[in-house]
Amino acid sequence: MRYTTGCHTIFHHRYHIVWTPKYRYKVLRGKIRERIRTIVRQVCNEPGVKIVRGVLSTNHLHMFVEIPPHIDDLVK
DSSP states (O other), X not given: OOOEEOSSOXXXXXXXXEEOOGGGOXXXXXXXXXXXXXXXXXXXXXXXXXXXEEXXXXXXXXXXXXXXXXXXXXXX
Protein backbone atom coordinates (compact mmCIF):
# COMPACT_ATOMS: atom_id res chain seq x y z
CA MET A 1 0.00 0.00 0.00
CA ARG A 2 1.45 3.37 -1.04
CA TYR A 3 0.71 6.47 0.96
CA THR A 4 0.55 9.96 -0.49
CA THR A 5 2.15 12.86 1.34
CA GLY A 6 1.14 16.49 1.57
CA CYS A 7 2.78 19.39 3.40
CA HIS A 8 1.72 18.16 6.84
CA THR A 9 -0.14 14.94 6.09
CA ILE A 10 0.28 11.36 4.99
CA PHE A 11 -2.88 9.82 3.59
CA HIS A 12 -4.42 6.92 1.70
CA HIS A 13 -8.04 7.88 0.98
CA ARG A 14 -9.33 5.87 -1.95
CA TYR A 15 -12.92 5.46 -3.06
CA HIS A 16 -14.77 3.36 -5.63
CA ILE A 17 -17.39 5.50 -7.37
CA VAL A 18 -20.03 4.16 -9.76
CA TRP A 19 -22.14 6.59 -11.77
CA THR A 20 -25.10 5.45 -13.88
CA PRO A 21 -27.62 7.24 -16.07
CA LYS A 22 -31.28 6.92 -15.10
CA TYR A 23 -32.56 3.37 -15.63
CA ARG A 24 -29.06 2.42 -16.82
CA TYR A 25 -29.94 3.32 -20.39
CA LYS A 26 -27.06 2.65 -22.79
CA VAL A 27 -26.52 6.29 -23.76
CA LEU A 28 -22.78 6.68 -23.12
CA ARG A 29 -21.70 6.28 -26.75
CA GLY A 30 -19.99 8.37 -29.40
CA LYS A 31 -19.63 12.08 -28.69
CA ILE A 32 -21.46 11.81 -25.35
CA ARG A 33 -18.88 9.26 -24.20
CA GLU A 34 -15.99 11.56 -25.12
CA ARG A 35 -17.68 14.54 -23.45
CA ILE A 36 -18.33 12.59 -20.22
CA ARG A 37 -14.67 11.52 -20.14
CA THR A 38 -13.54 15.14 -20.56
CA ILE A 39 -15.92 16.47 -17.90
CA VAL A 40 -14.95 13.81 -15.35
CA ARG A 41 -11.25 14.55 -15.85
CA GLN A 42 -11.82 18.31 -15.48
CA VAL A 43 -13.93 17.92 -12.35
CA CYS A 44 -11.35 15.63 -10.75
CA ASN A 45 -8.36 17.82 -11.66
CA GLU A 46 -9.78 21.06 -10.19
CA PRO A 47 -9.67 20.05 -6.48
CA GLY A 48 -6.71 17.66 -6.86
CA VAL A 49 -8.53 14.32 -7.03
CA LYS A 50 -6.40 11.66 -8.71
CA ILE A 51 -8.11 9.04 -10.88
CA VAL A 52 -6.27 5.80 -10.11
CA ARG A 53 -8.36 3.70 -12.49
CA GLY A 54 -11.49 4.34 -14.53
CA VAL A 55 -13.72 2.38 -16.89
CA LEU A 56 -16.44 3.94 -19.03
CA SER A 57 -19.07 1.49 -20.33
CA THR A 58 -22.19 2.23 -22.35
CA ASN A 59 -24.44 2.30 -19.26
CA HIS A 60 -22.17 3.15 -16.32
CA LEU A 61 -18.86 4.63 -15.20
CA HIS A 62 -16.51 3.07 -12.63
CA MET A 63 -13.82 5.21 -11.02
CA PHE A 64 -11.27 4.38 -8.36
CA VAL A 65 -10.07 7.74 -7.06
CA GLU A 66 -7.68 9.10 -4.45
CA ILE A 67 -9.03 12.14 -2.64
CA PRO A 68 -6.81 14.49 -0.58
CA PRO A 69 -7.77 15.06 3.08
CA HIS A 70 -9.00 18.63 2.59
CA ILE A 71 -11.65 17.34 0.15
CA ASP A 72 -12.32 14.14 2.07
CA ASP A 73 -13.90 16.18 4.90
CA LEU A 74 -16.42 17.62 2.43
CA VAL A 75 -17.40 14.17 1.12
CA LYS A 76 -18.36 12.73 4.50
